[in-house]
Amino acid sequence: MMTIIEECTGDCRPRVGVYALTSCYGCQLKLATVQKIIDISNMVSFESFYMLSSASKMAADVDVAFVEGSVSTERDLEELMEIRKHSRILVALGACSVNGGVQSWAEGEMDHDALHKCVYGDSKLTMQGLQATPISKHVDVDYYLPGCPPEEDEIMYFISAFLIGTFPEPKDYPVCAECRLAGNPCILIERGEPCLGPVIVAGCKARCIGFDVPCVGCRGPVPHETAWFDSLAQTFLRKGMTEKQIRQRMKIFGSHDPNIERMLHSILGGETE
Amino acid sequence: MTRKKIIRPINVDHVARIEGKAGIDVTIEDGKVTVAEMNIFEGPRYFEAITRGKSLEDATAVFPRVCSFCAAAHKITGLQAAENAIGLEVSDQTRKIRELLYIGDYIESHSLHLFLLALPDFLGYPDAFSMAEEYPKVLEAGMRLKDIGADIQTVIGSRYIHQENALLGGFGKLPSKKQFASLGRRLKYLRNTAEEALETLVSYRPWPESEMSRLHLALEPYDGTYSVMGNTVHASDDTQFNAAAYRMRIDEFVVPHSFAKHCLYN
Numbered sequence: 389m390m391t392i393i394e395e396c397t398g399d400c401r402p403r404v405g406v407y408a409l410t411s412c413y414g415c416q417l418k419l420a421t422v423q424k425i426i427d428i429s430n431m432v433s434f435e436s437f438y439m440l441s442s443a444s445k446m447a448a449d450v451d452v453a454f455v456e457g458s459v460s461t462e463r464d465l466e467e468l469m470e471i472r473k474h475s476r477i478l479v480a481l482g483a484c485s486v487n488g489g490v491q492s493w494a495e496g497e498m499d500h501d502a503l504h505k506c507v508y509g510d511s512k513l514t515m516q517g518l519q520a521t522p523i524s525k526h527v528d529v530d531y532y533l534p535g536c537p538p539e540e541d542e543i544m545y546f547i548s549a550f551l552i553g554t555f556p557e558p559k560d561y562p563v564c565a566e567c568r569l570a571g572n573p574c575i576l577i578e579r580g581e582p583c584l585g586p587v588i589v590a591g592c593k594a595r596c597i598g599f600d601v602p603c604v605g606c607r608g609p610v611p612h613e614t615a616w617f618d619s620l621a622q623t624f625l626r627k628g629m630t631e632k633q634i635r636q637r638m639k640i641f642g643s644h645d646p647n648i649e650r651m652l653h654s655i656l657g658g659e660t661e
Numbered sequence: 662m663t664r665k666k667i668i669r670p671i672n673v674d675h676v677a678r679i680e681g682k683a684g685i686d687v688t689i690e691d692g693k694v695t696v697a698e699m700n701i702f703e704g705p706r707y708f709e710a711i712t713r714g715k716s717l718e719d720a721t722a723v724f725p726r727v728c729s730f731c732a733a734a735h736k737i738t739g740l741q742a743a744e745n746a747i748g749l750e751v752s753d754q755t756r757k758i759r760e761l762l763y764i765g766d767y768i769e770s771h772s773l774h775l776f777l778l779a780l781p782d783f784l785g786y787p788d789a790f791s792m793a794e795e796y797p798k799v800l801e802a803g804m805r806l807k808d809i810g811a812d813i814q815t816v817i818g819s820r821y822i823h824q825e826n827a828l829l830g831g832f833g834k835l836p837s838k839k840q841f842a843s844l845g846r847r848l849k850y851l852r853n854t855a856e857e858a859l860e861t862l863v864s865y866r867p868w869p870e871s872e873m874s875r876l877h878l879a880l881e882p883y884d885g886t887y888s889v890m891g892n893t894v895h896a897s898d899d900t901q902f903n904a905a906a907y908r909m910r911i912d913e914f915v916v917p918h919s920f921a922k923h924c925l926y927n
């Protein structure tokens with residue numbers, strides 16, 4: 389069953405919360421700076437939005453909560469639980485929340501103690517950090533809005549879908565599809581650039597390739613377990629990339645994908661270090 | 662008879678309208694502040710650790726994710742550090758276009774902070790939305806400044822949060838002359854708006870003068886203009902040092918109540 393808000397008539401305005409766990413605030417900033425933000429603020433009631441408003445609370449009773457950031461501290465986890473309890477619909481907003489974010493890059497390579505030691509040495513803190521995880525590891529997530537940061541049109545699509553009482557449908561095809569439509573030359577095949585387009589979910593209109601820059605994967609792996617890391621790894625090998633380069637690049641935004649280790653293992657063998 | 666000590670704690674557990682998550686704890690004993698702590702509970706993302714052993718291309722793509730408001734600063738600083746490490750000299754053109762990207766970030770970030778985050782405090786509103794009806798003009802001016810800053814970054818860097826079109830040694834694709842010219846025209850056109858908005862902002866001025874002793878650091882622009890790039894750091898106590906030697910001058914240390922480290926100068 390999809391969770392939707394019933395269309396409201398008259399004065400009712402959906403109550404919305406925008407929250408951050410551990411992040412760079414970029415997804416919220418993107419949301420706060422869409423061209424129609426003033427119109428949106430007239431149509432919904434922001435019950436909590438710490439980045440923009442001192443009339444915020446953790447957590448407010450809302451119809452829709454947008455949650456940015458990974459769970460990276462014990463406090464994040466407590467806040468996430470509170471948010472879930474007080475929200476009818478919970479949307480994971482952006483790569484940190486959906487995929488664990490770039491802070492998960494060393495997943496499988498360094499555990500939390502090693503990370504802590506590298507940055508804080510032997511100093512003890514009164515707060516407890518955790519290995520970064522996507523929010524879906526801890527709570528039920530209703531919808532995923534990918535991107536680092538998400539695209540304006542997708543943010544508008546999600547908000548509009550909720551406003552008219554329906555639900556947003558996720559994209560399930562890769563950046564390559566949009567790249568072909570845009571008429572770009574394929575810089576992976578033609579020049580051997582380390583482009584992650586084949587395994588990354590579309591929605592950015594292949595922005596980077598338009599700038600002649602290979603996709604770094606910021607929108608995260610294609611959902612429904614259809615990101616074929618193995619076949620892309622094979623192509624990368626043929627183009628002369630090393631096993632280490634392939635593994636590391638795919639893990640910038642993909643380290644929590646359930647299939648990545650298995651697929652990379654089948655092509656590259658064991659974890660290289 | 663001993664007088665009872667009057668202890669007053671003030672706790673703000675979540676400071677709003679900032680980029681990041683922080684609280685403030687203050688304790689006042691007999692009219693004197695005895696504890697004043699800024700508690701940064703924004704979780705750590707361990708950038709120093711996770712980028713170890715990674716390729717320069719991938720690491721420099723990750724660095725801007727430190728902060729969305731100043732992503733270009735983190736991108737360019739990371740690129741410069743990587744280029745210094747491998748002895749890669751960039752062309753004057755690259756340096757200038759990077760500088761422009763950085764200035765775009767500067768304009769955007771400062772406009773957002775001043776008009777969207779700070780201004781509601783000056784005027785007694787919880788946020789910019791509730792202020793919009795009463796003060797549309799100054800808010801609109803602030804947002805137009807934010808927009809030009811964002812557009813400079815989009816044209817040069819591919820987008821205004823986490824620019825991917827800034828690479829080791831240069832750019833993937835450069836903007837056309839026409840795009841630069843159009844940005845230039847808009848900037849000229851916005852000059853009056855900017856000055857007026859700033860005057861309005863300063864005229865509200867509800868904050869008290871601080872008499873606390875403090876230290877400011879700033880980069881000396883490399884070319885004597887009002888730039889944000891350079892190699893010499895000046896301190897307000899009249900000392901200066903080379904940016905590459907910062908570890909000799911700035912001592913980072915961990916405080917138990919904050920994920921952000923503190924620093925001591927000299």
Ligand code: SF4
Nearest residue numbers: 411414482483484536
């Ligand atoms: S997903 Fe990207 S833009 Fe969003 S908070 Fe995380 S690092 Fe920032």
Ligand code: SF4
Nearest residue numbers: 564567574575583585
């Ligand atoms: S350039 Fe990248 S995104 Fe475009 S078609 Fe080739 S692999 Fe796919």
Ligand code: SF4
Nearest residue numbers: 592596603604605606
């Ligand atoms: S091309 Fe790749 S890195 Fe660039 S915006 Fe799209 S998903 Fe992100």
